[in-house]
Structures are given as structure tokens and as C-alpha cells.
Amino acid sequence: MTMLYTGGRIGNLELKNRWVMLAMHTGYAESDGRFGKRDMDFYSRRADGGMAAITLVAAVNGEGSAKNMHRLDKDIYDEGIRQICDLIHSQNCKVIMHLFHAGRNKKKTKDLDGKSLYPLAPSPIPSPIYKMCPKEMTEQQIAATIDDYASAAKRCRDNGVDCIEVSASAGYLLSEFMSLLTNKRTDIWGGNLDNRLRFPRRVLMAIRNEVGADYPVILKISAGDMLGGYNIEDMIYFINNLPPGTIDGVTVTGGWHEAPVPQMTYHVPPAGFAGFASKVRRDTGLPVIACNRINSPEIAEHVLQQGYADFVGAARPFLADPHFAIKGEAGEPYLPCQACNKGCIERVIKGKDCLCAFNPETGRESIQKVPDDEKKHILVIGSGPSGMVTAKYESEKGNKVTLVTEEKELGGKLKVAAKPPYKSRINEYIRYLSYEMIKNKVRLMRGVQADEAVIQCLKPDKIYVATGSSPKAPQIKGLDNICCFFAEEVLKGDKDVSDHKDIVILGGGSVGLETAEYLAASDKRRNITVIEATEKAGQDLGGTRWITMGNLKAAGVEVIKSTTIKYCEAERIVIAGPDGEKTLPADVLILAVGAEPLRPNGLELFLKKQGIPYIIVGDAFSPRNIMTDLAEVFFAVNNLNEVDDND
Known part of the structure; x- marks a missing residue:
């Protein structure tokens, strides 16, 4: 420099x-x-x-x-x-x-x-x-x-x-x-x-x-x-x-x-x-x-x-x-x-105050944090953004922190979010949080399930459950008749759709639309259709919606609104919308219809029996956007009961 x-x-x-x-x-x-x-x-x-x-x-x-x-x-x-x-x-x-x-x-x-x-x-x-x-x-x-x-x-x-x-x-x-x-x-x-x-x-x-x-x-x-x-x-x-x-x-x-x-x-x-x-x-x-x-x-x-x-x-x-x-x-x-x-x-x-989606401290510098009564051993379960930010904040308070994750790599859903076009800089955020784990001496246990034996061995004073979410599967007649993947599986590379030409994506929120962008960018010969149940696709994209919709239109992706899938057959689906029923060719159906909390079976009951205080944070509490998740982490770690307007 x-x-x-x-x-x-x-x-x-x-x-x-x-x-x-x-x-x-x-x-x-x-x-x-x-x-x-x-x-x-x-x-x-x-x-x-x-x-x-x-x-x-x-x-x-x-x-x-x-x-x-x-x-x-x-x-x-x-x-x-x-x-x-x-x-x-x-x-x-x-x-x-x-x-x-x-x-x-x-x-x-x-x-x-x-x-x-x-x-x-x-x-x-x-x-x-x-x-x-x-x-x-x-x-x-x-x-x-x-x-x-x-x-x-x-x-x-x-x-x-x-x-x-x-x-x-x-x-x-x-x-x-x-x-x-x-x-x-x-x-x-x-x-x-x-x-x-x-x-x-x-x-x-x-x-x-x-x-x-x-x-x-x-x-x-x-x-x-x-x-x-x-x-x-x-x-x-x-x-x-x-x-x-x-x-x-x-x-x-x-x-x-x-x-x-x-x-x-x-x-x-x-x-x-x-x-x-x-x-x-x-x-x-x-x-x-x-x-x-x-x-x-x-x-x-x-x-x-x-x-x-x-x-x-x-x-x-x-x-x-x-x-x-x-x-x-x-x-x-x-x-x-x-x-x-x-x-x-x-x-x-919108007339609101300025915050930052990825730094929940921005705009909250004046908030008086409530310190812990004594130093504690904190266990964080999960290595997505909520888990890593929780570990960072707790370690900065002087607590001993252990982060346990079943995954071999840190990042959680961030690794998927970095896949669509223009989003690769999210990988730098993962690297930053990974550096913060090392800098703050967070003990990392990767490829480990936080089961009862592990928790009893670690003897934590407090636990944060940050295990994220899993894709939601809709109830559609004949879904077993068609090749079907979750958008997350496609973006991660776990499922290969390179040989598929007629692709239908169910769900026109940010995940579905960005998956369509990702697939259109990798092979322009594909026929990609997005099916959205509401009158407006991409509502959760906010101010970037017009750009994404323009990119999809330029790539030839068709977005059909106010429409649902009535039933699936081999390599085709039947949709129902304002103009009645219509059949679409589909050699693969990709699902992007939301997520539901992912929590280890029996974990909460075990923690209650053991008398170990715990807090569920991030998508494990309720799948939302990263800004809301991290704001709630900030308030939870600093013992603040009220969460301000972070939408």
C-alpha cells in the first residue's frame, strides 16, 4: 500500500x-x-x-x-x-x-x-x-x-x-x-x-x-x-x-x-x-x-x-x-x-435509522450492555453466522467458548448464499468470522455432534443452540413421480442438474430467484421457469429486486405468479393459475419454498433436565434474514431483553 x-x-x-x-x-x-x-x-x-x-x-x-x-x-x-x-x-x-x-x-x-x-x-x-x-x-x-x-x-x-x-x-x-x-x-x-x-x-x-x-x-x-x-x-x-x-x-x-x-x-x-x-x-x-x-x-x-x-x-x-x-x-x-x-x-x-445487516453493533453503540455476573464456559452448537457471531461476542466478553459443529467447514448457510451470481464476497465474511474464532481463542470442535455425552463432557455453564434450518418440503400430489431436489442441494453442488434442460423452480422468493440466476448463468441453453404462489415474486429481495428481475428476464427465465403446482407426473408438472390449468415440461423440479428450524432431537428436554441454561438463536429459533438473526444474537449475548426495530 x-x-x-x-x-x-x-x-x-x-x-x-x-x-x-x-x-x-x-x-x-x-x-x-x-x-x-x-x-x-x-x-x-x-x-x-x-x-x-x-x-x-x-x-x-x-x-x-x-x-x-x-x-x-x-x-x-x-x-x-x-x-x-x-x-x-x-x-x-x-x-x-x-x-x-x-x-x-x-x-x-x-x-x-x-x-x-x-x-x-x-x-x-x-x-x-x-x-x-x-x-x-x-x-x-x-x-x-x-x-x-x-x-x-x-x-x-x-x-x-x-x-x-x-x-x-x-x-x-x-x-x-x-x-x-x-x-x-x-x-x-x-x-x-x-x-x-x-x-x-x-x-x-x-x-x-x-x-x-x-x-x-x-x-x-x-x-x-x-x-x-x-x-x-x-x-x-x-x-x-x-x-x-x-x-x-x-x-x-x-x-x-x-x-x-x-x-x-x-x-x-x-x-x-x-x-x-x-x-x-x-x-x-x-x-x-x-x-x-x-x-x-x-x-x-x-x-x-x-x-x-x-x-x-x-x-x-x-x-x-x-x-x-x-x-x-x-x-x-x-x-x-x-x-x-x-x-x-x-x-x-423508509425513514428508519441506519443499521448494518452483518454488524449488529452498528447504530447500537449507545446501548448499555449488561455484563455477566462471572466468567463462564459457553458452548455454541452450530457454525453458521449466528453461531460464529455468538462465539465471537461471548469470547470478547472474556468467557471461555467452545463451538461444536457437525460440519467440517465453518459457515453454515453462508456457503450456499455465496453461490449465486454477484454473491461470492460472502466467502470473505466466512473467512473474517473464521479469523475471529482464532483471534478470540474459541475452541473449535468440527465434525462433532453435540450429543448428551459431548455436552456432559464439556460441562458448559450456558449453551446457545444455533443449528440453523432445513429446507421445507411442500405437500404436492405426485411429487415422487418427478426428479426433485431442494435449491440448497443444487447450490451446494450436492445434486447435479447439468444434464437437465427443462427446469422448474417452485418458490419465487430470494432463494428461488437466485437459484434461477445461478442456473441460467451456468448454462444459457436451459429452459428455466419459476412458479410463485403470490402476486409478486422476490418480495424479500427489497431494493435489489428490480435488478434480479431484470437479470432473469434478460436470461430468458419465465416467472409465473399467482400460481401453484397441482400435481406432478414423469417429466412434467400441471400448474393452476389465474388462466386455469397448464402443463409444463419438467425433467427436474427444484424446491425453494422456505425453511423450518433444525434442532437436535431431544436436546431441549435433556438441557432442561440437566438444568443447563440455553438460548436458541438464529434460524434454529425461526428462519428469517441474517440481519434479524444477528441482531437477536447481539441482544441475547449482552443480556438485553428487548430487541429493537431491525427489519
Whole structure:
């Protein structure tokens, strides 16, 4: 890592290395928009994590604010800004403030006085994300908003923020003025490109006038909206025609959130948009921060070595592991972000707080853990994610931990989850947890059944049952007449379907659809059909559903909804749906209709008779998503009775 951990500068902002933690709306703000204790605890955990700067985010006024967002438009915010800056500075880390206005991409909110705050935009065109039609900004609102940006920048400068970053990306207000698709105005603020750039230009000039020539200002842009409204050439034109000294650097991301091109999910290749950063760097001569899916030190170093950017930005990797940067420098394994968006982006869009599906401590730094009365010997049965995370947390408390698993390898269902396209990085999570077992001196007993004799020999003080789940078999007439496997068996490679051409998958949830993706990718000559009983397939995929459904359509996979299998015959099935019965050729039927808890027979009765305290965790309690499973592990290990909102 010859460049990543060397210093650099953006204007007068001196940075100790090339890592910048990017802006994320966390939803942690106090009810009045102030920075509070939850922010302090969250950012304190990250400020000593090795990055050069942390980017906070706050709205310049009430209209531009989202639910539970920090704000910058009143004097009451000064103290919180100073406190969080002092906290971050005390750990040798700089503070950047991202000046935000949601534009049309928000729901109606309430101001501090109870007044309704409607989304504002250049034109009354609804957001495809929030569906609400914004109000067209008046001349007075445009002028007031420019002043609000300038005042917010001054407030940041006066209260210890080292640099500001102005949001003109991702489909928020400034970028909405730039785009032909969202700016239909016929006055001086719309029409030709120069008119559409007028508002963001005025904002930047007002900020520079307010903060002075020496204060660092960064502009964050999308390379284009990726919808046809503007492109990277327009952005370079915009930057190069700003008055000299208006900005000191540029953060370059991909497109808008609503673009038909994935922006931040696991489908995006590592550093997939770094080429845009390279062009901006070359054509403007300004320092550039590259971002989006720069999720490992190796990728970051490559971006720098190839001259794509001067700095690298990451956001969600620091949600997954607060010490991502410093661990990378030391060559230590870190908890890798899976870009699943489940705990972060999908929750924030719903107006919830930011968590992490794979790190249940994220967003819960302020929770007071209840310690054990004394050190104990803990037995964990099962080596899936719930089992390994339980072992990690219990060992970190100083307890002696033994993990027993019937499997030869650690990982449980994670090994299956890593098989579909784009999901291989889950294997890195398995390696990370395996490293944590060694680091925390967890005794591993692989290929061993935790029967009564083993438990009596180990003499544990407490047991966690984390034995996972098994696939559920549906009751279908004639199921024995057809070649039939579980999706899990196919993904693991236990069952070979390479000779099968007419494949029917029963179950259109994430497992069924990802199995279809997996099979379609391995042999494009197959005829693959997915049968789903409900009106909508892939409901548990959340924000990545549209990508998966698009991939399946492109691969020729047919998804039949509101349909069930009536009965099976040799190499064919009869389905029943809205249009009546239909026969489909099927030389193999793959089942993906859910799972049920898997618990060793008689184990609970034995533990009760022996008087050994036990807790059932993860899918062994009830099959759910990994985010819910790990959150419950976190609460159980720390003796907390209540589980918060983790959906």
C-alpha cells in the first residue's frame, strides 16, 4: 500500500492518508435536528478507525431535510456541531460536512413548529422513489435556499468543521436543476444547459463568498443522471466554467438513485465508476475523490496507483467495520461490506435509522450492555453466522467458548448464499468470522455432534443452540413421480442438474430467484421457469429486486405468479393459475419454498433436565434474514431483553 496510507491535500485541507469516510444520512439526529449522544458514540467508534476524514451530512434548511436528519439552519445546532468536531478531531481525524437538500427525493415532513414541509424541486415532477409530487420552487424560495446554503457553510466553518462538501449528485436538489428530465422551467433557472447550471453555480459562489477564499470546499457530483438528462461532459463544463477558486476538489459518484443502472448494490463491480473520476480529474485538474464500491484496501490502492483519483471514499464499509481502514493498513482481516443495502439504504429510504445487516453493533453503540455476573464456559452448537457471531461476542466478553459443529467447514448457510451470481464476497465474511474464532481463542470442535455425552463432557455453564434450518418440503400430489431436489442441494453442488434442460423452480422468493440466476448463468441453453404462489415474486429481495428481475428476464427465465403446482407426473408438472390449468415440461423440479428450524432431537428436554441454561438463536429459533438473526444474537449475548426495530 504505497499510496493509500500517505498524506495528501484538497485546498487547505491536509489529510493524513487517502481514505475519506463518505456522507451517509444515518437517521440518528435528535428530534430537533441536533447532533446528539447517538452520533457521538457512532462516530467515536469510527474516528479512530484509520480514515483521514469523516463526512457528516446535514440539511441546509427544513424543506431540504429528510426524516431524522441533522440540520444547519438554526443557532441551536452550533453546540452539537462543535462537540462532534471536537470528538473526531481528538482522534486525529478531520471533519467534512456534506451540505444537503433533498429536493423532490423526500416525503412531507414536519418542521420544529409543526408546520408541514413539502418537497421542493425545480419542477413539479414526482420522485419515482417517494412518489410524492414536489412543489415548484418560486423565485423567493430559490433566493432563500441559496442564502441557506451560504449560511450553513458559515455555521460549519465557525464551529470547527474542516471542510464542506456540497451535494450536487444522486438526484437531489442541485442535480435536479441540472437535468433536463427534472427541470422543465422556462425562466432563467431552466431551459438550456447554462440556465440549468445557474442555480448550483449561484449556490457555490454564495458559499465561497461567505466562507472566504482559504476555506476548503468540495463539490460532489454524479457523472450524469444516467437517465438522459445530463452527462459527464456537462459536469466537466460546469466545473471548468466556475469562477477560479470556487471549489477545491470534486467527489465523483455514478448516477442517480433512480437510474436504471445499479449504483451501490453488490451487482456493481469494485470501483465500477472510477473511470468517471479519472475523466473529471484529467479534464478539470482538480483533486478528485473516487467513490462507490471501493470496498477493499487493494481496490483503493489500485484506483490511486492507476491515477483514477487522488483520494478514495467509502461509506458502507465503515458501517460494516468501523476499523476498516486501519485494519487494511495492518493487513488484518476486516468485516467486509456485502453491499446488500438491507440495513442502511433501504431502512433510511423508509425513514428508519441506519443499521448494518452483518454488524449488529452498528447504530447500537449507545446501548448499555449488561455484563455477566462471572466468567463462564459457553458452548455454541452450530457454525453458521449466528453461531460464529455468538462465539465471537461471548469470547470478547472474556468467557471461555467452545463451538461444536457437525460440519467440517465453518459457515453454515453462508456457503450456499455465496453461490449465486454477484454473491461470492460472502466467502470473505466466512473467512473474517473464521479469523475471529482464532483471534478470540474459541475452541473449535468440527465434525462433532453435540450429543448428551459431548455436552456432559464439556460441562458448559450456558449453551446457545444455533443449528440453523432445513429446507421445507411442500405437500404436492405426485411429487415422487418427478426428479426433485431442494435449491440448497443444487447450490451446494450436492445434486447435479447439468444434464437437465427443462427446469422448474417452485418458490419465487430470494432463494428461488437466485437459484434461477445461478442456473441460467451456468448454462444459457436451459429452459428455466419459476412458479410463485403470490402476486409478486422476490418480495424479500427489497431494493435489489428490480435488478434480479431484470437479470432473469434478460436470461430468458419465465416467472409465473399467482400460481401453484397441482400435481406432478414423469417429466412434467400441471400448474393452476389465474388462466386455469397448464402443463409444463419438467425433467427436474427444484424446491425453494422456505425453511423450518433444525434442532437436535431431544436436546431441549435433556438441557432442561440437566438444568443447563440455553438460548436458541438464529434460524434454529425461526428462519428469517441474517440481519434479524444477528441482531437477536447481539441482544441475547449482552443480556438485553428487548430487541429493537431491525427489519
